[in-house]
Amino acid sequence: xxxxxxxxxxxxxxxxxxxxxxxTPPWSLRIQDEAPLAVAAVVRGDAWVLPDGGAPVRLGPGDxxxxxxxxxxxxxxxxxxxxxxxxxxxxxxxxxxxxxxAAAMDLGVRTWGDSPDGPTVILTGAYLLDGEVSxxxxxALPPLLTVTHRSWNSPLIxxxxxEIVRDEPxxxxxxxxxxxxxxxxALRTWFARQGAxxxxxxxxxxxxVVGRALRLMQSHPAQPWTVAALATEAGVSRASLARRxxxxxxxxxxxxxxxxxxxxxxxxxxxxxATVGAVARQVGYGSAFALSTAFKRVRGVTPREHRTxxxxx
Numbered sequence: 671x672x673x674x675x676x677x678x679x680x681x682x683x684x685x686x687x688x689x690x691x692x693x694t695p696p697w698s699l700r701i702q703d704e705a706p707l708a709v710a711a712v713v714r715g716d717a718w719v720l721p722d723g724g725a726p727v728r729l730g731p732g733d734x735x736x737x738x739x740x741x742x743x744x745x746x747x748x749x750x751x752x753x754x755x756x757x758x759x760x761x762x763x764x765x766x767x768x769x770x771x772a773a774a775m776d777l778g779v780r781t782w783g784d785s786p787d788g789p790t791v792i793l794t795g796a797y798l799l800d801g802e803v804s805x806x807x808x809x810a811l812p813p814l815l816t817v818t819h820r821s822w823n824s825p826l827i828x829x830x831x832x833e834i835v836r837d838e839p840x841x842x843x844x845x846x847x848x849x850x851x852x853x854x855x856a857l858r859t860w861f862a863r864q865g866a867x868x869x870x871x872x873x874x875x876x877x878x879v880v881g882r883a884l885r886l887m888q889s890h891p892a893q894p895w896t897v898a899a900l901a902t903e904a905g906v907s908r909a910s911l912a913r914r915x916x917x918x919x920x921x922x923x924x925x926x927x928x929x930x931x932x933x934x935x936x937x938x939x940x941x942x943x944a945t946v947g948a949v950a951r952q953v954g955y956g957s958a959f960a961l962s963t964a965f966k967r968v969r970g971v972t973p974r975e976h977r978t979x980x981x982x983x
Contacts, residue, residue: 686846687703687794688780688834688845689782690780690782690791690831691781691783691790691791691793692777692781692782692785693783693788693791694785695751695790696747696748696751696754697746697747697790699745700744702742702758703757703759703760704740704759705796706739706797707738707739707796707853708736708795708796708797709734709735709849709853710737710745711732711734711794712731712790713828713831714791715789715790715791715792716728716730716790717729718746719737719743719744719814720743720744720745720746721737721741722742727816730818733818733819734816734817734827735815735816736815736817736856736857737814743814747790763782778835779835779837791831793827793830810872821863822859824856826852827852830849833845870919874919880911880919883923886900887923888930891930893954894954897922900923928964932965934953935955939980946958946961946962962974
């Protein structure tokens with residue numbers, strides 16, 4: 671498992687919200703859908719992303735913005751344009767008075783806007799469930815990051831623009847995977863650029879010793895790993911691995927492994943037929959009791975309480 675795969679264990683979109691917006695200035699959308707992560711790519715024209723409490727960022731053709739939720743933000747033709755449309759949870763669209771705009775602005779298959787010939791075209795994808803994107807990834811991201819067309823050469827935006835308006839069998843699965851690929855490609859470019867605030871565990875993959883240990887833990891979480899066993903695999907002493915790992919990653923190897931296992935368990939528990947015991951074995955805990963104890967200690971709730979909360983949400 672390489673650095674990018676480790677970083678992106680998820681995203682795994684399942685019926686993600688995907689839409690093409692065609693707009694004519696002046697326009698301004700207040701986004702308060704509470705999605706944990708959203709991706710916006712400009713196909714034509716210009717757009718500004720205005721995070722609450724942050725500096726506005728201009729996007730041009732080929733540029734991508736990644737927005738970490740659930741905080742609201744605004745997307746507009748200009749920073750000075752006041753919001754006129756509100757996007758609510760469930761992607762419900764209204765005017766400021768709460769009147770639905772779904773029918774009035776429907777322009778066809780996954781297309782929405784005020785005119786089919788508008789000068790601005792934006793592709794938007796939103797991950798609607800927390801489990802679709804790993805918490806480790808979300809914690810590594812700023813509220814808003816952008817990748818400009820000058821910093822990457824990707825065919826994904828035009829490909830997604832072509833596919834998003836098709837209505838064919840299996841199209842939802844195709845679009846989910848294209849959204850995942852667009853996000854992965856944009857994040858890979860952003861993390862690789864000089865000066866990017868990549869997390870320590872991401873940068874540590876380049877280290878021949880720590881990177882080896884990280885790959886082993888992430889690829890084989892069910893193994894009964896110890897620092898000594900990892901050190902043997904990495905070809906160094908136990909003390910050397912522990913020191914080097916902590917310096918590069920920011921936490922000891924076993925603390926990282928615990929967090930990784932519990933992140934995996936939290937996602938696996940989303941499956942309706944998954945038992946706590948089966949999940950425990952998949953992520954390296956010998957019993958449901960052992961997983962429950964660790965889950966409660968780290969996350970503050972038991973696995974069953976976690977699953978109940980997911981279903982209630």
